[in-house]
Amino acid sequence: MSPALSPIPLTDDELVARIIAVIAATTHKPTEAFQPDSSFEALGIDSLDGIQILFALEQEFDISIPDEQAKQIRAVPDVVAGVRQLLAAKGV
Amino acid sequence: MRRVAVTGLGVVSAIGRGVAEFWDSLAHGRSGITPIEQIDISALKFRHGAEVKDFSWGDERERALYDRFALMAGAAAQEALYEAGLPRDRTAVVTGSCLGGNHFEDQSFRELYGEQRTRFNPLTIPRIMENAPASLITMKWGFQGPSYTVASACSSSNHAIGQAFWMVRGGVVDAAVCGGSDATFSLGILRAWEAMRVVSPDTCRPFCTGRPGMILGEGAGMLVLEDWDRAIARGATIYGEICGFGMSADAHHITQPSGVGAVQAMRAALADGRVAAEAVGYINAHGTGTTANDPVECQAIQQVFGARQPAISSTKSMHGHTLGAAGAIEAVATVLALRHGLLPPTANFTTQDPECPGDIVAHAARTASVEFALSNSFAFGGLNAVLLLRTAR
Numbered sequence: 001m002s003p004a005l006s007p008i009p010l011t012d013d014e015l016v017a018r019i020i021a022v023i024a025a026t027t028h029k030p031t032e033a034f035q036p037d038s039s040f041e042a043l044g045i046d047s048l049d050g051i052q053i054l055f056a057l058e059q060e061f062d063i064s065i066p067d068e069q070a071k072q073i074r075a076v077p078d079v080v081a082g083v084r085q086l087l088a089a090k091g092v
Numbered sequence: 093m094r095r096v097a098v099t100g101l102g103v104v105s106a107i108g109r110g111v112a113e114f115w116d117s118l119a120h121g122r123s124g125i126t127p128i129e130q131i132d133i134s135a136l137k138f139r140h141g142a143e144v145k146d147f148s149w150g151d152e153r154e155r156a157l158y159d160r161f162a163l164m165a166g167a168a169a170q171e172a173l174y175e176a177g178l179p180r181d182r183t184a185v186v187t188g189s190c191l192g193g194n195h196f197e198d199q200s201f202r203e204l205y206g207e208q209r210t211r212f213n214p215l216t217i218p219r220i221m222e223n224a225p226a227s228l229i230t231m232k233w234g235f236q237g238p239s240y241t242v243a244s245a246c247s248s249s250n251h252a253i254g255q256a257f258w259m260v261r262g263g264v265v266d267a268a269v270c271g272g273s274d275a276t277f278s279l280g281i282l283r284a285w286e287a288m289r290v291v292s293p294d295t296c297r298p299f300c301t302g303r304p305g306m307i308l309g310e311g312a313g314m315l316v317l318e319d320w321d322r323a324i325a326r327g328a329t330i331y332g333e334i335c336g337f338g339m340s341a342d343a344h345h346i347t348q349p350s351g352v353g354a355v356q357a358m359r360a361a362l363a364d365g366r367v368a369a370e371a372v373g374y375i376n377a378h379g380t381g382t383t384a385n386d387p388v389e390c391q392a393i394q395q396v397f398g399a400r401q402p403a404i405s406s407t408k409s410m411h412g413h414t415l416g417a418a419g420a421i422e423a424v425a426t427v428l429a430l431r432h433g434l435l436p437p438t439a440n441f442t443t444q445d446p447e448c449p450g451d452i453v454a455h456a457a458r459t460a461s462v463e464f465a466l467s468n469s470f471a472f473g474g475l476n477a478v479l480l481l482r483t484a485r
Contacts, residue, residue, distance in 0.1 A: 047348060047384065
């Protein structure tokens with residue numbers, strides 16, 4: 001189980017680090033393989049990895065990522081922006 | 093080698109209980125996609141499915157013994173066996189299912205984990221086993237030939253029909269009852285599909301630009317296959333012929349199709365039937381309406397057929413993706429299309445995606461005298477099964 005989300009707003013760096021940790025764990029790659037601007041294609045992440053990453057992010061941040069929004073995600077910055085937006089919507 | 097006649101057809105689907113109603117819907121491009129009513133889906137992201145409304149079949153004892161998918165198979169088999177006259181000891185039964193008795197499984201596990209129920213219904217195992225439909229058919233009609241069940245996800249019933257076809261053609265048996273069934277609408281299964289993010293929020297638009305995904309369906313399809321000469325000798329109605337079967341594995345990815353396996357399976361079906369690609373006039377496509385399937389399938393068809401492209405449609409746009417029943421329901425649709433000289437349309441069509449090239453039959457059925465057709469099934473896990481069918485002549 002992931003720890004309860006801190007009520008203290010995350011800094012951008014903290015958010016990026018947590019997202020990269022989630023993606024790395026899901027895709028069984030070292031976190032060093034990821035950069036804040038990495039694209040999924042360059043990382044060899046396919047659609048099946050993609051839905052597993054979305055699932056892991058939903059668990060990690062206790063959010064629900066709509067399918068339409070999920071389709072737009074192609075790279076780590078898309079994930080960060082999307083998660084940031086969903087966290088903001090729930091007041092974090 | 094023997095020719096293999098189709099001497100019985102049965103179907104249970106969202107667009108028809110029985111072949112007559114099913115064909116009427118196909119011929120008119122009538123979709124069976126509606127809001128899901130069987131269970132409470134208020135927590136799900138999608139709302140629509142191709143359900144069989146008010147389904148009931150079997151006597152009291154059968155309804156207690158079998159789960160919904162087996163009862164649907166029984167109903168379809170009963171219709172297919174209307175003309176009877178098969179040799180009990182020389183008839184095979186081969187069925188396909190992807191999900192088995194998941195309604196009862198779902199209910200039992202909910203009672204176990206949710207309600208701490210300590211005793212299970214003693215019929216749980218026979219109800220949930222995937223081979224229940226095959227067993228039901230052997231027992232109800234007394235068939236004692238080779239009987240078993242195939243599970244290869246969305247290719248299950250094409251694999252089942254293909255195996256039955258080869259047994260009849262090779263003389264292992266004289267007849268076979270074959271097809272498949274699945275009852276898809278239990279909450280656990282719907283949740284699992286939701287998590288894959290491939291189910292459409294409204295309807296199914298195969299081969300269209302911006303298609304929103306697949307629509308789940310349920311039902312059963314059954315065919316009676318018979319040695320051609322025997323069928324003629326007993327004066328049976330011959331609805332069509334199965335003349336080839338091809339299989340392959342993508343050996344590529346658990347959910348993404350490669351196209352290589354699809355090409356190989358279509359070519360294998362043609363080679364098995366010793367039929368040239370140019371002779372094929374229609375393909376009932378796998379056509380799920382997902383982002384991944386449709387372009388890969390259309391491009392595979394282009395590769396196999398070159399300049400002489402057959403007409404293509406996806407009847408999943410009407411009866412939904414019935415998983416382990418898909419191949420069987422679509423084989424019934426294809427036999428009927430050849431018999432009536434009318435190709436059922438891809439319903440809900442908007443504009444053709446340039447990534448999905450081909451002669452798509454869209455909006456309305458097309459009159460066409462076609463001798464040979466393919467029916468494609470390409471499963472998750474890259475397991476492909478293609479039937480080659482022929483009009484009866």
